[in-house]
Amino acid sequence: MMEETRAKLIQAARKAFAANGYAGASMDDLTAEAGLTRGALYHNFGDKKGLLQAVIDQIDAEMLARMRTARQREKTTWLGFLAESMAYIEMALEPEIQRIMLLDGPAVLGDPSQWPNQNACLETTAQTIQALIDEGTVKPMDAEAAARLINGAALNASIWIAAADDPRIVFAKAVEAFGHLAAGLLQKEH
Template identity: 65%
Template sequence: MAATRAQKMEETRAKLIKAARKAFAEKGFAAASMDDLTAEAGLTRGALYHNFGDKKGLLAAVVDQIDSEMAQSAMAEAERKGGDAWDKLLAEGSAYIAAALVPEVRRIVLLDGPAVLGDPSHWPSQNKCLAATMQSLEALAAQGAIKPVDIEASARLLAGAALNAALWVAANERPSDVLGKAVEAFEHLASGLLAQAPALPIKSIDRI
């Protein structure tokens, strides 16, 4: 019985998150009504309040889901492109920034998210990204590929640079016009960690 109750609760949460993703993407957080968030899922307001507390709590769950998907997608893109561990780390950051062009990501995660939920660096999904970046840097440090700098400090700066670049792209009236600039700057800044500077200039446009 307990397992069934937990399963039903998880199904209810999934339905509400799915409906909220659609409503927030199409109308934005402020314009999305409670009916938009519940009727689409065939649920009541009581179900929303019970599972997420309020509309803001539901947004937090949606942002966490999409932001986590962004990170996973960036990792998959890095694996697809191949290269060494450093190439993959850069590719992950570049792909995360490029996700700012995706309408759902731009509106929900990068525009409404910070405006409603506050500083993204405190989001659970960003803490996961930070942990993954630290692991990558620790591996690179063990190989002697990066300078002997503090791993956590470096990871926080890299993750922050990628996030803020994505926020800048999303906030721009013509995001596609600044994407290349954002990725290029991110890659050059990140490369300052390398024990040896790249032999050739980084061509970020080719990586997107």
């Protein structure tokens, strides 16, 4: 029952945050949409900010699954690494991700690089870079430092796209520049 209540609230909040933004989402409307009370919201999430964090966690898990799929479609670790990064940047074109993950999330919850889910993402990127170093594809360097810089570039590109007047134009610029930046890690041209 508790999981069903949480799921209903997250679904209603996700819809409200995407349509109206965090600030414009009414907790009374949201709980009514879910067929629940404000008490259920406070009991399960503490407050509106806690509910936003739960929505972000759900969207983040979906984004990670999509990125993993993009990586697994490729024939080499390097191409998978690029595909995963590009998939993340491309998701910044989606209105729900723009609004909730890239605009409202940082405004309400602070720097996305400090969110708890970012540690797992950073660790995965560092492991991939270390594997690329070990196989001789990427120049020897500190894998954590490279992962932090690559993840930061992808995150900033995504925020730039989300905030742009014309996200598609910015996306094209960001993808081209990101590709050149990532290629700087290579031992030789791939």
